[in-house]
Amino acid sequence: MKTLNVGMIGYGFMGKAHSNGFSKANHFFDLKHQLKLKTVCGRTKEKAEAFAKSWGYDDTETDWRKLIERKDIDIIDICTPNDSHAEIAMAAALAGKMIMCEKPLALNGEQGQQMVDAIEKARVPNMVWYNYRRIPAVTFAKQLITEGRLGRIFHYRAKFLQDWTISPDLPQGGAGLWRLDVGAAGSGVTGDLLAHCIDTAIWLNGEFSSLSALTETFVKERKHNLTGKVEKVGIDDACTFINTFDNGSLGNFESTRYARGHKALYTFEINGENGSIAWDLHDLHRLQWFDYKDEGPLRGWRSIHITDGDHPYMGRWWVPGLAIGYEHSFVHQVADFIQGIETGNPAAPTFREAQKTQRVCDAILASAQDHAWHKVRKD
Secondary structure, X not given: OEEEEEEEEOOOHHHHHHHHHHHHHHHHOOOOEEEEEEEEEOOOHHHHHHHHHHHOOOEEEOOHHHHHHOOOOOEEEEOOOHHHHHHHHHHHHHOOOEEEEOOOOOOOHHHHHHHHHHHHHHOOOEEEOOHHHHOHHHHHHHHHHHOOOOOOEEXXXXXXXXXXXXXXXXXXXXXOOHHHOHHHHOOOHHHHHHHHHHHHHHHHHOOEEEEEEEEEOOOOEEEEXXXXXXXXXXXXXXXXXXXXXXXXXXXXXXXXXXXXXXOOEEEEEEEEOOEEEEEEHHHOOEEEEEEOOOOHHHOXXXXXXXXOOOOOOHHHXXXXXXXXXXXXXXXXXXXXXXXXXXXXXXXXXXXXXXHHHHHHHHHHHHHHHHOOOEEOOXX
């Protein structure tokens, strides 16, 4: 069995999720390659070494360029803030490395296209970590839609609500708070939260056609951790938009970090001619299903417990009735990525597929700026 050495850049929240995925995949999936946590790279040597010790990495680097140059690294995993994705990914592609990159792909669609071009020119395996596709209930929803169970789709609605940035005393920028810095993040909830909703929607319901968006920044100024000065906030704190899909259905999306009482409420519902489905991240192992073909007296919403062996991915885990969680979606993503390499059928979303989400995000921000309908660019 050939070993694939993983070099991960960044070691925050996503670094833990990715490391867990890499370390567990071989235990639960029949892969022809053995994944090895080889090197973790971070700017602070002491923190990188502590992370490496905790997760079982062999060694550390403090310069990502040196990591990419190393001959013993096969996969580059990018867990850094959004403003560094492009430079790292394109350098890794030039070095012939396999690449897995955190979402969103880039700061904007123009930069994303440069990344797509570089990756495809280098012909290296690549994937973006839109992990919600691989929560079994969401994957099962995809299966039902592909089988035509819903019939013609009329509506897709989604929301992703949080409440962690309400305090005006919360600073922006620096480690842990770079998502509030437009220079590092590119956007606010649009690129952070709605990007997940958009990717899932594209996968389940097809590409976006046009949209109209509204954004708001509730706290206009915050102290910046890196400069020590009070500076203008450039990100969107909240966003809502309506859209049309290429299949003729209508969409309604909302995201905010100002929904007091909600830490990570991500839900979607899809209404079709023959039925509807709904999913809630807070109850992630269940899929709500309504089938109009049921007999009248018995017709109603069902809650399907996604734990049986014939449900997506679940045959790899425990006995029926025992649920899995958020962290398992990263294990699934790693396994699918490696199996894609082994079969020659790349697992989605690749950089090119993730670029579709980037173009929707561009259209959202442009529409919010000029208060007009925008068509979504097709690359």
